[in-house]
């Protein structure tokens with residue numbers, strides 16, 4: 001279906017994420033016209049920082065009218081009130097009513113969505129989810145998130161908080177998680193926790209001192225993936241073990257939903273096949289075979305555009321719903 005505003009209007013999507021705020025001017029068909037980014041001061045009021053990028057993008061839009069703004073937030077959003085319930089990484093966004101402040105400043109409707117939901121919708125509409133009707137999206141970066149699209153629509157759950165894939169328990173005796181539970185997937189598979197596990201292993205395993213990672217005390221998850229790609233066995237083992245944890249949780253999703261496609265995004269997935277293969281092997285091992293065979297496991301394709309594009313398209317859908 002062609003949306004009436006698909007070619008003549010545009011929308012602004014923003015990834016409200018520390019340390020970088022990313023914004024994009026997006027056409028109604030999901031194509032990106034312009035991008036802007038700025039360092040985010042996560043302790044200062046967020047609204048004026050977003051507003052600056054919105055103004056820049058509206059100037060860049062020229063004569064093309066901008067119809068609405070979508071904001072991807074790393075936290076829980078109440079869809080009834082358009083307000084943030086929890087955003088533990090960004091305390092400043094909790095202090096105000098970001099949606100209302102931005103609406104006042106820009107005179108545009110501003111819709112708040114969970115960032116994993118936004119990325120999922122972006123991938124579903126114009127990325128790796130295209131062509132599917134039912135899709136689960138997994139994001140593995142500084143945190144672990146998930147989002148569900150059922151029959152072409154985001155499934156938000158009873159109160160808007162569905163898809164908390166990162167808080168599936170994979171080790172009942174594991175580390176304490178930010179959510180209060182123990183042994184959540186996020187406690188082992190989020191980028192900072194991959195780094196922590198790697199440090200722990202380097203400290204207690206004498207053969208691991210042969211790894212190139214031992215030479216650099218301040219390595220990141222990206223460094224681990226790079227070393228794995230260039231043949232460092234220890235780094236490869238850490239990536240594979242992480243994939244195994246993720247695959248364990250993916251098997252739960254496959255068994256529960258018999259879902260058509262699972263799309264994997266986020267910074268940790270930059271390891272590509274090195275992590276996707278162990279995820280698939282473990283998911284296959286732990287899931288009901290007919291369900292596994294019906295599921296495609298694929299890498300996301302939009303990269304850093306996923307959240308801004310998805311948030312902009314959700315703003316498009318919301319503004320169009322309000323037109324009689």
Ligand SMILES: [Zn+2]
Nearest residue numbers: 167177179184
């Ligand atoms: Zn948790």
